[in-house]
Amino acid sequence: MSEDKLEQNPATDKAESEGLMQDPKNVQELTGYIQNMLQQMQERFQMMSDQIITRIDDMGSRIDDLEHNINDLMSQAGNASNPALTQEKESK
Structure with missing residues (x-):
């Protein structure tokens, strides 16, 4: 194996394929x-916040x-433990 080749990082590969890792040429x-x-x-923070709020609402x-x-x-x-109360409620 070549020592010149660095380990591949999936996050870096994805970013490079999306054009996010290009070296800026100017300010x-x-x-x-x-x-x-x-x-x-x-956007990611908002998405996660929305998911958390939805889960809290579901839990509530x-x-x-x-x-x-x-x-x-x-x-x-x-x-069930006091049959007299049941009979009183039914008579009302």
Whole structure:
């Protein structure tokens, strides 16, 4: 094997294939490159933030459902242990 060949990094290969790793030739190219990278970072951050918020909302709904089910079970268990309460509720 040749010592000149460096290990391949999949992230670097992908970036190079997308044209992200080109050496800037002047200040304008460097500025454009940095702005592009910052825009991509912002988009990824926003996407991750949206995913986190969605998951938190889903978890909140699940907790509400669980709380409702627990309350139902507790009231059923209370009625089953005290048949007189069940008869009073049915007569009302």
